[in-house]
Every structure is written in structure tokens, then in C-alpha cells.
Amino acid sequence: MQKHAVKLSVFCGVSVDGFLARPDHALDFLHTGEQVPHGFEEFYGSVDVVVIGRKTFEVVLTFEKWFYGKKPVVVLSSRALDFSSVKGGVVEQMSGAPAEIVGLLKARGFKHAYIDGGVTIQRFLAAGLIDRLVITRVPVLIGEGIPLFGAVPRDIRLRHVATRAYEGGLVQSEYEVGATLPMSGSPIPDAE
């Protein structure tokens, strides 16, 4: 049973010490070791919308080519954004709390959203709205940067689905996330 009709997934690469990017947003360290296909294309083919924050949007704009192709991209921001430099992409803006965003995505008929970017992932995780987490760990410690994880209002139990190790040292773990997952050892609390 899903909590909502839109599935929300995270698929990201991090250093072994948990960083999505360096402090200046550089991603060079993700190429540590041999690069091998590790399922991103398949994952990307399965989503019908990408949800990112303003910061990720600004970083992506610095890339040579629009990263997301023709896939609809939602940029979360409460302030006005300039989409004029997005060449060939399909971009729109939304704002609101994660639950509101999920409602908007659902109303638009989206079925599977790719949630990306540090702040955005953290907000949706903290709100208990992420369904699936696929973390690919790159064999390097970088010491500082933009962390994948942040504060959570309470423990979030994960269910391990699968882990795959690749030539070159990438290790990818897939988890289901959900407040409804049983906490081992925790009795079901009485209604208060």
C-alpha cells in the first residue's frame, strides 16, 4: 500500500562519508574509481517528473547542456525564478511544503517523481514522503560538503531491498522508506 499515488524516489551518488557535492557544489569526486553503469538510465527512464530545489537548479544551469532532457522538471522555490536560460527543457516552478508538492504532483497525474538535491531530499525525507532511496557510495572520503542527510523529526526506519557492488568500488544500496514500517522491538503504542 502506498501512502500516496505518486511514488517519490531518491537516486543519488555520495562519498562514503555522505556528501552529495563539495562545498562549492563540485561533483568531481563522484568519478573516483572506474565508472560503470549502475542503473541510473533505467531509473531515470522510470520517472515521469524530476523535483529539485533552487540551488540544484542553479548548479544544473552551469552544466554545458540541460541535464534533464525532455523530462518535466519541477523547481521548488518560493521566489521568482528565471527559466529563460533553460534551452530545450520542460521546467515549471512549484512552492509549498513537501506534502503540498505531493498533492500538486498527484493532481498533475505524475506517478513517479525523482527527488534530487540536498535540501530537497532532506525536506521530503523529514516529512516522511520518500518511498525509495537508492544510494550509490563512491569509494572516497572528502571530509566536507553538501550532506545527503540532515535532521529528522524522529528515527526513520528503512527496509533494505538490495545492495549491489560494482567494479571500481561503487556500492549501491536500495531502501524502502516509510513511517509505517515496523520498528523491531518497538511495541505498537496504545492510542492516547
Place this chain on the structure above:
Amino acid sequence: MQKHAVKLSVFCGVSVDGFLARPDHALDFLHTGEQVPHGFEEFYGSVDVVVIGRKTFEVVLTFEKWFYGKKPVVVLSSRALDFSSVKGGVVEQMSGAPAEIVGLLKARGFKHAYIDGGVTIQRFLAAGLIDRLVITRVPVLIGEGIPLFGAVPRDIRLRHVATRAYEGGLVQSEYEVGATLPMSGSPIPDAE
């Protein structure tokens, strides 16, 4: 080729978001999910000395029983420690920079040290003195606590040795650490 005659290993459990313990040092979350043997006994049997910091020592003192059995334990601290409450254990104190500690361990004839505790692990990693890192990730996010990793003076390249997934959701990755490992894509710098 080893950098030194004493091998230094880390073998630890962390939440998926990278914490060794909660802010109050509680370890309850490590028991999330089913508990299955994941190699600690075998690892512990292979070390001939345990090296911990003062904080870990103080936490271990609160345990019902001396955790380290008859294994020699070195507690790192520059201030006087009271070992009177250690019942049945073999404890001594050392102080100094990680490289000095390695020299002392080597002089004592130790061959394989188990480096434990957040600050201590971070200091030895930053000094480039850890040989092997075995991280067992417990399927839960706790959001805050004592992190396994900290600042490093430069990127530390890891070599993935093996990853094992266990019933109940534990995922254990083993890495070799070493400044001498080749950095893919980084040419060997000229002498300055």
C-alpha cells in the same frame, strides 16, 4: 606493502546517515532490525589491542560488564585517567599524535589494532594511518549524533574490498584505506 608494521582497523556500526551513537552516546538504534552475526567476533579475535579515546572509555565504563574482556586496551588521553573501576580488564593510557601512538604500539609488539570511537577514528583517518575500514550500516536514519567521519586534510581514496548484506537489513562494506592508493584520473604530481 604496509605503511607500518602495526595494522590499524576500524570495525563499526553506523546508522545509514552515518552516526556511531546518538548525541547522548546511546547505541539503541544499532539494534534496529533483526540482529544477525556479521563478523565482529572473528574481527575481534584477530586484533591484539584496542585503542579508544577518553569519551568512548567513559561510555564503556557505564556498561554492566567490561566490554573488552582480557584484550589489552589503550585509552588515549592527555589528562590523568582513573582505571580503578575497570574490573578484570587490561587497560593502559597513551597520549600523543596518531603517528606517535602507532610508534608506541609497534614498540610494544602489537600487530593489529582495533581503533574505535568517533574522535579517535577521525584522528587516525585524517592522519592517513587507518589500513582497513569495515562499516556496518544499520537500516535507520537518526538525524543527529556522533558521526563516524569528520574533516580530512585531503580526499582519502578507498579501495572497496567486499560488501555483504545480511538478513534484517545490515549492509557491511569493507575498504582498504591508503594515501598510496592510485587516484583514478589524477596524474602523479611532479616533485615541487
